[in-house]
Amino acid sequence: MSNYRTLAIVLVLGVSSSAVAHEPVFSLGPETIWEGGVGIETKFEFEDARGDQLSALHYEIIYGVTSDLSLTFELPQILELEEDGETEHGLGDIEFRAKYQFFKKDLLGAQHKVSGIFGVKAPTGDDDAVPALSTGTTDFLLGVSYGYESRSWYQFLTVRYRLRTERGDLDPGDRLFIDAAIGFRPWQREYTEWDLVALLEMNVELEFDSEFRSTTLPNVGGNTVWLGPTILFSPNPQWMFKGGVQLSVYEDLNGDQEHSEFRAVFAIEFHF
Amino acid sequence: MKLVHSLLVVALSAGFIAEPGPAAVEQVSVRVDGVACPFCAYNIEKRVKTLEGVEREAQIVTSLENGTATFPWKPGVAFDPAAVRKAIREAGFTPRDLTVTVTGVIEVSSDRDAQTMLELVDEDAKLTVLVTPGARADQRASWDQMRALGLLQAAKLRVRVEGEVRADSADRPWSLILHTWAPLEYGAHVIVEIDDLACERCSTRMMQALTELAGVIHVEADHEADRVHIWTRDETPDLRMFRERIETLGFKVTHVHIDGR
Numbered sequence: 389m390s391n392y393r394t395l396a397i398v399l400v401l402g403v404s405s406s407a408v409a410h411e412p413v414f415s416l417g418p419e420t421i422w423e424g425g426v427g428i429e430t431k432f433e434f435e436d437a438r439g440d441q442l443s444a445l446h447y448e449i450i451y452g453v454t455s456d457l458s459l460t461f462e463l464p465q466i467l468e469l470e471e472d473g474e475t476e477h478g479l480g481d482i483e484f485r486a487k488y489q490f491f492k493k494d495l496l497g498a499q500h501k502v503s504g505i506f507g508v509k510a511p512t513g514d515d516d517a518v519p520a521l522s523t524g525t526t527d528f529l530l531g532v533s534y535g536y537e538s539r540s541w542y543q544f545l546t547v548r549y550r551l552r553t554e555r556g557d558l559d560p561g562d563r564l565f566i567d568a569a570i571g572f573r574p575w576q577r578e579y580t581e582w583d584l585v586a587l588l589e590m591n592v593e594l595e596f597d598s599e600f601r602s603t604t605l606p607n608v609g610g611n612t613v614w615l616g617p618t619i620l621f622s623p624n625p626q627w628m629f630k631g632g633v634q635l636s637v638y639e640d641l642n643g644d645q646e647h648s649e650f651r652a653v654f655a656i657e658f659h660f
Numbered sequence: 661m662k663l664v665h666s667l668l669v670v671a672l673s674a675g676f677i678a679e680p681g682p683a684a685v686e687q688v689s690v691r692v693d694g695v696a697c698p699f700c701a702y703n704i705e706k707r708v709k710t711l712e713g714v715e716r717e718a719q720i721v722t723s724l725e726n727g728t729a730t731f732p733w734k735p736g737v738a739f740d741p742a743a744v745r746k747a748i749r750e751a752g753f754t755p756r757d758l759t760v761t762v763t764g765v766i767e768v769s770s771d772r773d774a775q776t777m778l779e780l781v782d783e784d785a786k787l788t789v790l791v792t793p794g795a796r797a798d799q800r801a802s803w804d805q806m807r808a809l810g811l812l813q814a815a816k817l818r819v820r821v822e823g824e825v826r827a828d829s830a831d832r833p834w835s836l837i838l839h840t841w842a843p844l845e846y847g848a849h850v851i852v853e854i855d856d857l858a859c860e861r862c863s864t865r866m867m868q869a870l871t872e873l874a875g876v877i878h879v880e881a882d883h884e885a886d887r888v889h890i891w892t893r894d895e896t897p898d899l900r901m902f903r904e905r906i907e908t909l910g911f912k913v914t915h916v917h918i919d920g921r
Contacts, residue, residue: 409697421703422703422706422750422752423751455703455749455752492752494753496693496727497724498696499693499695537700539697576724578724579722579723580698583697625698625699626702
């Protein structure tokens with residue numbers, strides 16, 4: 389069953405959670421970029437599951453078609469994927485996402501917004517490697533995200549569904565993500581000044597049963613709840629540094645699987 | 661009504677009065693809803709700098725506390741409030757009131773206009789009132805004195821403004837502000853076509869009479885087109901009332917309609 393554990397870890401790479409501006413770093417939020425705006429982000433991701441480890445860099449570029457519609461392209465580079473003593477590295481599965489903000493209510497110093505999210509992940513990574521660097525499938529992402537941002541407080545609620553297509557005889561289970569975050573800005577800053585926002589993120593990840601030749605795999609799938617703090621720091625209006633750590637506070641995994649313990653993200657974003 | 665303006669009444673003959681051109685906008689301040697953080701406010705700077713009237717090197721001063729973005733406007737470029745609002749929307753926010761610092765001439769046709777103007781023009785603005793023929797010469801007067809002299813009742817004034825003018829969201833009145841005076845908010849724009857409106861003195865009398873009607877905000881006469889423009893508060897004013905009032909003054913009304921309907 390170790391190959392399925394590998395598969396489960398690799399799929400984490402496909403669960404993109406790159407953020408834009410003040411968004412949770414372990415999820416996707418409703419933020420879009422201004423019309424004609426471009427943002428680039430480099431994100432370092434680390435996850436540990438009792439010895440099995442993943443470290444990866446994600447390169448992301450976002451473009452604002454309009455202020456309501458943003459397109460994102462993400463290229464993951466797996467620095468090291470270790471599983472059962474085997475390690476591998478290389479490019480992972482690329483992902484393209486579109487985010488459309490279909491509701492927005494602006495107030496003085498505050499904003500409510502809701503966006504729909506659509507994504508496609510292509511199997512560009514090496515799925516013959518051991519461990520595999522790709523799911524070998526084309527997967528789809530559907531989601532909706534609500535966000536409230538004010539000068540003092542932040543609230544986010546996002547629901548994402550990843551539809552995973554079949555790969556030969558393997559029918560991997562779909563995944564459902566329910567993400568919530570609250571945050572606050574301890575010091576209210578003016579334009580051109582540095583700015584700091586702290587978030588507390590909670591992510592519920594549900595993975596449905598996978599099947600191999602119509603037989604349910606016993607050691608794949610299950611539910612995990614992550615919880616941890618995130619810091620968003622912008623030294624000026626063009627740069628933002630983001631970092632977050634999370635612990636697995638609840639797990640209900642099927643069969644015999646290594647338990648996730650810890651994950652962390654550090655990202656740098658620049659927009660122009 | 662604010663009466664603390666510094667008013668310099670320069671009474672000139674018609675030959676000495678320069679034709680009023682569009683007022684020159686020197687600075688624009690727009691109130692913006694939805695701006696909560698410095699990182700997001702950068703959107704405004706990027707989009708505002710795409711405007712024709714804003715230099716790429718211009719300093720965009722954004723106040724998160726007040727929810728405003730303030731920037732200089734390039735000399736010689738016509739101010740376009742709709743474009744400013746569009747830029748704010750493209751930045752992902754909602755534009756609200758606009759305030760511009762202007763230097764230029766606007767026309768005041770009635771005391772009602774003058775009152776509205778005083779409400780919109782900042783207290784610190786300098787107003788130079790250029791009085792058209794018929795007004796008394798060499799007068800330095802306060803606004804109250806001018807009213808006492810009847811200048812605001814009878815004469816069409818040209819007021820040079822150097823200071824801030826505020827307005828809210830309607831685009832059309834904004835463009836009118838910067839060329840000639842007109843009401844800022846109205847429900848309907850009524851156009852009355854009259855058979856021969858050549859007599860300016862008569863039309864002035866008619867404009868005064870129409871201005872006194874309930875619900876009328878502003879009246880303007882167009883002699884060349886033989887038309888009278890009436891702006892009303894109601895969206896569906898009683899057109900028959902205008903027709904009857906004008907005909908009692910001896911004019912023949914050929915057609916009355918609401919603009920755009």
